[in-house]
Amino acid sequence: MTDAKAGPEVGTDKPGFDRRLLPPMLLGSVLNPINSTIIAVALVPIGRALGAPASQTAWLVSALYLATSLGQPVVGRLIDVFGPRRLFLLSTGLVGVAGVVGALAPDLGVLIGARVLLGFGTCAGYPAAMALVRSEAERTGRDSPGGVLTALAVANQTIAVVGPLLGGLLIAVGGWRTTFALNVPLAVAAVLLGLLRLPKADPKAAPEAEPGAEPTARPTGGTARRGSLAARLDLPGMALFAAMLVSLLLFLMNLHLRDWYLLALAAAAGAAFAVRELRAATPFIDLRVLGGNTPLLATYGRALVAYVVAYSFLYGFTQWTEEGFGLTPFHAGLAQIPMFLLAIGVSIVSGRSTSVRGKLLLGAVGQIVACLVILMLGGDSPLWMLLLVALIFGVPQGLNNLALQNSVYFQADPERTASSAGLLRTFAYIGSMVASSATAASFGQHADTGGLHRLAWVMLGAGVLYLLLTLFDRTLGRAAGAGTRASA
Numbered sequence: 001m002t003d004a005k006a007g008p009e010v011g012t013d014k015p016g017f018d019r020r021l022l023p024p025m026l027l028g029s030v031l032n033p034i035n036s037t038i039i040a041v042a043l044v045p046i047g048r049a050l051g052a053p054a055s056q057t058a059w060l061v062s063a064l065y066l067a068t069s070l071g072q073p074v075v076g077r078l079i080d081v082f083g084p085r086r087l088f089l090l091s092t093g094l095v096g097v098a099g100v101v102g103a104l105a106p107d108l109g110v111l112i113g114a115r116v117l118l119g120f121g122t123c124a125g126y127p128a129a130m131a132l133v134r135s136e137a138e139r140t141g142r143d144s145p146g147g148v149l150t151a152l153a154v155a156n157q158t159i160a161v162v163g164p165l166l167g168g169l170l171i172a173v174g175g176w177r178t179t180f181a182l183n184v185p186l187a188v189a190a191v192l193l194g195l196l197r198l199p200k201a202d203p204k205a206a207p208e209a210e211p212g213a214e215p216t217a218r219p220t221g222g223t224a225r226r227g228s229l230a231a232r233l234d235l236p237g238m239a240l241f242a243a244m245l246v247s248l249l250l251f252l253m254n255l256h257l258r259d260w261y262l263l264a265l266a267a268a269a270g271a272a273f274a275v276r277e278l279r280a281a282t283p284f285i286d287l288r289v290l291g292g293n294t295p296l297l298a299t300y301g302r303a304l305v306a307y308v309v310a311y312s313f314l315y316g317f318t319q320w321t322e323e324g325f326g327l328t329p330f331h332a333g334l335a336q337i338p339m340f341l342l343a344i345g346v347s348i349v350s351g352r353s354t355s356v357r358g359k360l361l362l363g364a365v366g367q368i369v370a371c372l373v374i375l376m377l378g379g380d381s382p383l384w385m386l387l388l389v390a391l392i393f394g395v396p397q398g399l400n401n402l403a404l405q406n407s408v409y410f411q412a413d414p415e416r417t418a419s420s421a422g423l424l425r426t427f428a429y430i431g432s433m434v435a436s437s438a439t440a441a442s443f444g445q446h447a448d449t450g451g452l453h454r455l456a457w458v459m460l461g462a463g464v465l466y467l468l469l470t471l472f473d474r475t476l477g478r479a480a481g482a483g484t485r486a487s488a
Contacts, residue, residue, distance in 0.1 A: 028125030037163025067119025076422025099183025150351030346398025
């Protein structure tokens with residue numbers, strides 16, 4: 001490539017997207033899904049090596065999502081204020097540290113700590129990418145970056161589905177510790193790409209210029225506000241949000257009536273958070289704007305239930321193929337190749353269309369059909385039935401993430417693109433926490449066929465709810481309409 005920026009598109013006088021940004025955007029955004037999925041085939045080997053049952057190794061899943069659910073909107077807000085570069089470099093550097101800690105961990109407790117570090121370290125990639133997409137849309141005057149959004153979705157989808165296969169290969173070659181060590185070269189590459197490619201000017205962090213003064217840099221999606229740094233960041237709001245989310249997720253990790261106090265703490269912190277945000281001059285999450293944005297709230301709700309199904313399949317089905325069906329970690333990863341191939345193809349083809357409703361409906365039907373097939377599986381089922389389940393799941397895997405991502409881009413306040421994208425991931429990870437809790441409760445000490453069927457009923461219920469939320473949402477056409485108008 002000889003030119004850093006793409007030239008004007010044929011038939012227009014508008015500049016194109018800065019292609020130098022794509023490598024760090026794509027690599028940063030996939031750090032979380034690769035760590036989310038690669039662990040799926042490592043849970044059983046880790047449990048055997050460290051003498052931990054499935055109910056305890058489930059914390060390796062929960063720990064990452066607890067940290068990421070909290071970190072995504074916080075880091076997203078910091079990106080809205082300071083710009084993506086500094087947060088991207090700091091977070092991806094932490095991923096490398098977490099990889100070292102995990103590779104050398106002597107016990108399950110340290111390993112869980114490494115997963116927490118990974119959760120916080122992978123927080124910046126996706127919000128930073130969305131903020132860069134928004135800033136490039138403003139610079140180029142083209143507010144329908146469908147190709148870039150599709151590339152992000154396909155990259156995340158590819159990694160999310162190939163993760164188990166890659167994990168199985170790494171385990172076969174060097175044992176489960178290699179699934180953590182992989183983060184070291186990935187982090188080094190991400191930091192180097194960030195240093196070389198991400199824009200250094202962060203005008204959102206700079207004080208406002210005096211009237212009539214010349215701007216020092218182009219805007220990157222946010223407007224600087226006067227006042228102290230603490231006021232702009234709303235630290236009390238962030239603290240209350242953290243207290244609410246941590247209490248809720250700890251309750252979801254191990255659903256039991258004896259832990260009712262955690263739910264009470266979450267409710268109390270949530271009430272205090274709402275009071276604080278409604279009074280704050282520059283709130284961490286603008287509840288007035290968010291409360292009036294029904295389409296965005298509906299998108300967040302769909303994300304939650306969609307990921308209950310997706311992650312129950314990813315972790316529960318994968319564990320069953322190893323313990324209940326007898327596959328090795330590597331072969332368990334191979335069994336998901338049909339989903340990998342179909343999901344990528346579906347994402348690429350559907351990315352050309354601005355329709356959101358059609359993608360969501362087809363994804364909902366795919367989830368329900370796959371759950372029904374899982375209910376027919378047993379330890380003596382033919383291998384082709386496992387491959388069929390994976391193939392069917394490729395449809396919602398390829399559609400849902402892209403449709404939800406596009407919805408948030410067009411429904412969110414442009415000045416809060418990164419934090420809104422972070423909240424999308426937070427709702428998705430709450431769904432993953434429900435999935436993790438359901439998986440642990442369904443399997444107990446062993447991932448047998450009875451436990452798989454119990455989990456499939458939970459997945460089926462979530463899939464039906466997802467379908468209903470889509471069928472009765474009359475706002476879905478607005479996201480597609482916004483994309484159509486912007487590209488006109």
